[in-house]
Amino acid sequence: MSAPENKNRLDVWFLFSAVLACFVIQVTAIHAEDSRFGLEKRVPWTTSRVKGTPDPALPYETERAFPQLKFNQPLAIATAPGEKRFFVAERKGKIFSFHYEDQQRSEADLFLDLKLKEPGLNEIYGITFHPRFAENRYVYICYVLKPELPEGTRVSRFKVLDTDPPRCDPDSEEILIDWLSGGHNGGCLRFGPDGYLYISTGDGGPASPPDIHNAGQDVSNLLSCILRIDVDHAGKEKPYSIPADNPFVNQQNVRPEIWAFGFRNPWKMCFHPENGDLWVGDVGWELWELVYRVEKGGNYGWSIREGMQPVKPGLKPGPTPILPPTVAHSHREARSITGGYFYQSPRLKELNDTYIYGDYSTGKLWGLRYSDKRVNWHEELANSTLKVTAFAVDDTGEVYIVDIEGGGFHRLVPIKESEHNPEFPTLLSQTGLFQDTAKHEVAPGVIPYSINAPAWADYATAERFVALPDETTIDVVKKKIWNFPKDSVLVKTISIETERGNPASAYRLETQLMHFNGARWLGYSYRWNEDQTDATLVPASGDQIKLAIATGEPAEKTISYEWPIPSRAECAVCHTPYQNYLSILSFEEPQLNRSQKYGATVDHQLRSLAHIKVLPESVWTDSKGANANYLVDPYDTGEALNSRARSYLHTNCRHCHRSNGGGGATIELGATLDIDAMKVMGVKPTQGTFGIHDAQVIAPSDPYRSVLLYRMSKLGKGRMPYSGSSCVDTRGTRLVRDWIESLPGISGDSTFEVSRLRNRQGQLLSDAVQIEDQEFVSQKIQEVLGTTSGGLMILRSLDDTPISDQMRRLMIQLGTEHPSAQIRDLFERFLPEEQRVKRLGVKIDSAALVSIPGDSREGKKLFFEMAGLQCRNCHRVHQHGKELGPDLTQIGKKLSRQELLENIIEPSRKIDEKYFTCVVVLRSGKVISGLLLKKDETVVRLKDAKNEVQEIAPTEIESLTMQKKSIMPDQLLRDLTAEQAAHLLAYLESLK
Structure with missing residues (x-):
């Protein structure tokens, strides 16, 4: 056989062999697809010993009342004088009634279907009956048409027919008053003990941006108010009249109907059944939920502020001074407050005269008692799973809680079976989740899982596990909602490399557990010991771990770092009970x-989880379709830029920036949304522009006008992500910047300023290479740093552009020494840790601060000379200073160092009665507050916060109240360093 023939035959043989090999590989792959799984079977798991809660039990729980009745989104409840009935207004227009003495009532009677009468109706918000209902048969209903109608929110009067059961005559409607409809309409109706109708109104705007109409302080319209009108006597032009003693009658450019103003969305109000005090729950915006005991002519601050937080400080205030809230709840524990009623029933005698109110988002219920012009008792009563939209009260004084989601009535009962578990595991090794805790080996049935897009966590990494009770499966509803079986547990152990870049130096920080108790997810953290053999349960208030991290960078070889372990309340901020399928965040x-x-073995995760029945098979089969739902690793440059950036925002930002997520801005950053649905492109920011010219949340094609990028790039106040990170993710900022730059610009959008700066920066870098004149280069850099956008450009040069060490040092120096904090915050990360300003902030470690030795001489300088502290303006020491507050000459004799600190941090917690704030409402509507110096038949003398004495004739005074509130501001130490605070304490301690 010739050589060519041999070659041809060999070629044919090799071709055949290759085809055969491909066939064998394909068959093997198909076989693997059909039968080879990473997990062949579900190993039974002994349910974790993480049961109940380690925290002391609350005194009450809720039980269903009228268990056979269910309504469709009940929003308002009323009773009619002489009728032992609840009238229940459903959101979409129907009103039912039923006898409340019959707990086994199985059917309610239709009172009115207002949607038939008014097809344009969107929602019913309020209902109340006339005090003389038995005589006139009047009912008053507040309902809302579509948003943004000038007269879209109405209060109408209807006649009730004399039938059994009672029915409302829809044709008897008489519209009394109306105002602009919007997201915040208020709409609560109550008759006061004076016989007048009180009406709450909101600011007419959406959840965000805040107060789009600037209505909060604008008393020329009816928005953001409590109104008070006389419905028994018609006016000349209106079907109601104005009571002569309303606070703003005859004042120019003020609506006379207004009783009080400055509310965002006052949601449910009531009068104290004995003294007639008006109480209102006001839904907050970004940080606070508020409860007010409303005073005549009172200004409650919106939208100059939300509680004590400035929102629009430049807004022109209304005609009276801003009053503080009676109670303020942080968004760490409440998200949408609902006002309630005073409990008077003999059933729970210990709650007599307690104002009971709750929160829609968290389901928490509180009680407070108010007397002698102060709140003297305030406690959390129950932690329910209810979506509290209303309360009801019957003629015995029994208070009912109304749940919009379940559509039922509930009431408080002493807790029968406490969730408190005195044997709750205090060590990770006691939880039953690990078979060898020191080796971090999980118990059988605890299944590892991984995710596509881990969140940025300051260089920390995580290992994740899931465990379900044996023979249970996650139930998937509508391909979206994942309902976990009771006692499911999710586990995450967080580690950090103490030598950055060296995996062998990984150090376990904490193991976080999420336990599903059948109603909500509860979070716990265990802190690892230094030997890495076990971890200890962290207190409910959280903890911190001090670390020394070797970075390998010449400028700072080792940095000090504090890893914060969140409080259990902080866990609930992200892992909310609202929308259960989003509560667990990463397991999706x-x-x-x-x-x-x-x-x-390596296998597809969804397939294995479906095979062992952690997930239903449908999740795996659906995930293989053309519209497969998945994220990508944001740092994998092999993936598409858009997918990486959207995945980054999804995992780092989406848990807050989604519906009911708690973020102050109503943007949506989930990766599955269309880009327009994100509500960020070309949108003006609501939380400030940070000095950026023509700022937008995201300015497509222009990262330097994009507030989102700025807030990711900075340190200090306003940094994002808000929680879970305190270091800038330079790879993440580069990714988001490149993505924004790749987006097509919006037609007509102005980019002149940034284009000019970009050209200037390009010229600067070109000149810097060729010119050695440092003074010239310094001048050019300072010119670019004249704007925040320019600062972002210089930051890009430092991160991405090859420049000389000399140029780099110069840029950092000019950035960190810049007079504008908005610029300095961008460059602070380049400073060694010891050179950064360490301010105390709002979360002060009292024990650590007290242990720091201070210099009393330095403290004296701070007391008398520091402009931001202003102690001398209120306190006298040895004939120096002023006498608004207590004389501190011998304060060191009276209080210990710890007590001094406690009084500064919480000035209203322990306060002598003579330093209570006195609030005087004049008959003119003006409000004056200060310290009460004298009160007799001839004069009331006050000293205000400016240390000026005000003298008022008693005949001018409408009301005078004493509030257990110090004039001294809260968070006085926030902007001091720990050393400065220690000096101040040392000085005060020396005053003996």
Whole structure:
């Protein structure tokens, strides 16, 4: 056989062999697809010993009242004088009634279907009956048409027919008063003990941006108010008249109907059944939920402020001074407050005269008692799973809680079976989740999982596990909602490299557990010991771990770093009971749709989880379709830029920036949304522009006008992500910047300023290479740093552009020494840790601060000379200073160092009665507050916050109240360093 023939035959043989090999590989792959799984079967798991809660039990829980009745989104409840009935207004227009003495009532009677009468109706918000209902048969209803109608929110009067059961005559409607409809309409109706109708109104705007109409302080319209009108006597032009003693009658450019103003969305109000005090729950915006005991002519601050937080400080205030809230709840524990009623029933005698109110988002219920012009008792009563939209009260004084989601009535009962578990595991090794805690080996049945897009956590990494009770499966509803079985547990152990870049130096910080108790997810953290053998349960208030991290960078070889372990309340901020399928954040299809290593086997994670019945098979089959739902690793440059950036925002930002997520801005950053649905492109920011010219949340094609990028790039106040990180993610900022730059610009959008700066920066870098004149280069850099956008450009040069060490040092120096904090915050990360300003902030470690030795001489300088502290303006020491507050000459004799600190941090917590704030409302409507110096038949003398004495004739005074509130501001130490605060304490301690 010739050589060519041999070659041809060999070629044919090799071709055949290759085809055969491909066939064998394909068959093997198909076989693997059909039968080889990373996990062959579900290993039974002994349910974790993480049961109940380690925290002391609350005194009450809720039980269902009228268990056979269910309504469709009940929003307002009323009773009619002489009728032992509840009238229940459903959101979409129907009103029902039923006898409340019959707990086994199975059917309610239709009172009115207002939607039939008014097809344009969107919602019913309020209902109340005339005090003389038995005589006139009048009912008053507040309902809302579509948003943004000038007369879209109405209060109408109807006649009730004399039938049994009672029915409302829809044709008897008489519209009494109306105002602009919007997201915040208020709409609560109550008759006061004076016989007048009180009406709450909101600011007419959406959740965000705040107060789009600037209505809060504008008393020329009816928005953001409590109104008070006389419905028994018609006016000349209106079907009602104005009571002569309303606070703003005859004042120019003020609506005379207004009783009080400055509310955002006053949601439910009531009168104290004995003294007639008016109480209102006001839904907050970004940080606070508020409860007010409303005073005549009172200004409650919106939208100059939300509680004590400035919102629009430049807004022109209304005609009276701003009053503080009676109670303020942080968004760490409440998100949408609902005002309630005073409890008077003999059933729970210990709650007599307690104002009971709750929160729609968290389900928490509180009680307070108010007397002698102060709140003298305030406690959390129950932690329910209810979506509290209303309360009801019957003629015995029994208070009912109304749940919009379940559509039922509930009431408080002493807790029968406490969730408190005195044997709750205090060590991770006691939880039953690990078979070898020191080696971090989980118990059988605890299944590892991984995710596509881990969140940025200051260089920390995580290992994740899931465990379900044996023979249970996650139930998937509508391909979106994942309902976990009771006693499911999710586990995350967080580690950090103490030598950055060296995996062998990984140090376990904490293991976080999420336990599903059948109603909500509860979070706990265990802190690892230094030997890395076990971890200890962290207190409910959280903890901090001090670390020394070797970075390998010449400028700072080792940095000091504090890892914050969140409080249990902080866990609930992200892992909310609202929208259960989002509460667990990372255990979702877009994150799990990937491969996972199980021992020596690598397999598709969703397939394995479905095979062992953690997930239903449908999740795996759906994930293989053309519209597969998945995220990508944001740092994988092999993936598309858009997918990486959207995945980054999804995992780092979406838990707050989504519906009911708690973020102050109503943007949506989930990766599955269309880009327009994100509500960020070309949108003006609501939380400030940070000095950026023509700022937008995201300015497509222009990262330097994009507030989102700025807030990711900075340190200090306003940094994002808000929680979970305190270091800038330079790879993440580069990714988001490049993505924004790749987006097509919006037609007609102005980019002149940034284009000019960009050209200037390009010229600067060109000149810097060729010119050695440092003074010239310094001048050019300072010119670019004249704007925040320019600062972002210089930051890009430092991160991405090859420049000389000399140029780099110069840029950092000019950035960190810049007079504008908005610029300095961008460059602070380049400073060694010891050179950064360490301010105390709002979360002060009292024990650590007290232990710092201070210099009393330095403290004296701070007391008398520091402009931001202003102690001398209120306190006298040895004939120096002023006498608004207590004389401190011998304060060191009276209080210990710890007590001094406590009084500064919480000035109203322990306060002598003579330093209570006196609030005087004049008959003119003006409000004056200060310290009460004298009160007799001839004069009331006050000293105000400016240390000026005000003398008022008693005949001018409408009301005078004493509030247990110090004039001394809260968070006085926030902007001091720990050393400065220690000096101040040392000085005060020396005053003996």
